[in-house]
Amino acid sequence: GQQVMQIPQYQHVQEGEDFTTYCNSSTTLSNIQWYKQRPGGHPVFLIQLVKSGEVKKQKRLTFQFGEAKKNSSLHITATQTTDVGTYFCAHNTNAGKSTFGDGTTLTVKP
Amino acid sequence: DGGITQSPKYLFRKEGQNVTLSCEQNLNHDAMYWYRQDPGQGLRLIYYSQIVNDFQKGDIAEGYSVSREKKESFPLTVTSAQKNPTAFYLCASSPGQGLNEKLFFGSGTQLSVL
Numbered sequence: 001g002q003q004v005m006q007i008p009q010y011q012h013v014q015e016g017e018d019f020t021t022y023c024n025s026s027t028t029l030s031n032i033q034w035y036k037q038r039p040g041g042h043p044v045f046l047i048q049l050v051k052s053g054e055v056k057k058q059k060r061l062t063f064q065f066g067e068a069k070k071n072s073s074l075h076i077t078a079t080q081t082t083d084v085g086t087y088f089c090a091h092n093t094n095a096g097k098s099t100f101g102d103g104t105t106l107t108v109k110p
Numbered sequence: 111d112g113g114i115t116q117s118p119k120y121l122f123r124k125e126g127q128n129v130t131l132s133c134e135q136n137l138n139h140d141a142m143y144w145y146r147q148d149p150g151q152g153l154r155l156i157y158y159s160q161i162v163n164d165f166q167k168g169d170i171a172e173g174y175s176v177s178r179e180k181k182e183s184f185p186l187t188v189t190s191a192q193k194n195p196t197a198f199y200l201c202a203s204s205p206g207q208g209l210n211e212k213l214f215f216g217s218g219t220q221l222s223v224l
Contacts, residue, residue, distance in 0.1 A: 092211055
C-alpha cells in the first residue's frame with residue numbers, strides 16, 4: 001500500500017522557537033491527515049488536507065499539502081510547552097484504511 | 111458522554127495464553143479498527159471492520175483475531191501465536207468507510223508479557 005515517510009523522528013526546541021515536521025510519499029496521495037498524540041495519550045485528529053497546494057491554519061499551526069500531492073508539512077510558530085507530543089501524518093484510502101507515518105516527537109524546553 | 115472505551119488499561123499475558131482486549135463505542139460509527147504501536151514507531155493496522163459481521167486483515171494480522179457481532183463492539187484477541195505481543199494497542203472508529211474519514215481513538219491498552 002501507499003507509505004508515508006515522516007522526518008525528523010525527534011525534534012528538541014527551546015520554547016518560543018518554531019518547529020516543522022515533514023511527510024513524504026513516492027506516490028500521489030488523495031488526502032493527508034495530521035494527528036497529535038500527547039505523552040501517555042492517544043492520537044487526536046487535527047486536520048485533513050485534500051486539495052493540491054492547500055494551506056490551512058489553526059492558531060499557531062500551519063498545515064500544507066504539496067502541489068503534487070506527494071508531501072505535506074506541519075509548522076508550529078513560537079512553540080509552547082503544551083505543544084509537546086508526537087505528531088503523525090496519515091493517509092486514508094478509499095478502502096477505509098489509514099496508513100500512518102512513524103511520527104515526529106517534539107520536546108519543548110521551557 | 112460519547113466516545114470509545116478500551117479496557118483494561120493494562121494487561122499482562124503469560125506464555126501460551128490468549129488474551130482479549132475490549133473496545134466499545136457509542137458514536138454509532140460503522141467502521142472500527144485495531145492498531146498496534148511500538149515505542150518510537152507509528153501505528154500499524156492489525157484488523158479493521160467496515161460493517162457488522164465483516165472484517166478484514168490489516169498489515170500485521172498474524173497472531174491476532176477479531177469479531178464484530180455488534181456495531182458497538184470490536185474485541186481483539188491476542189493469541190499465543192503472537193510471539194512478540196508487548197505493545198500499546200489502540201482501537202479506533204470512523205463514521206463511515208469511505209475516503210476522507212477521520213479516526214477517533216480510544217485511550218489504549220498496554221499489553222505486557224510476564
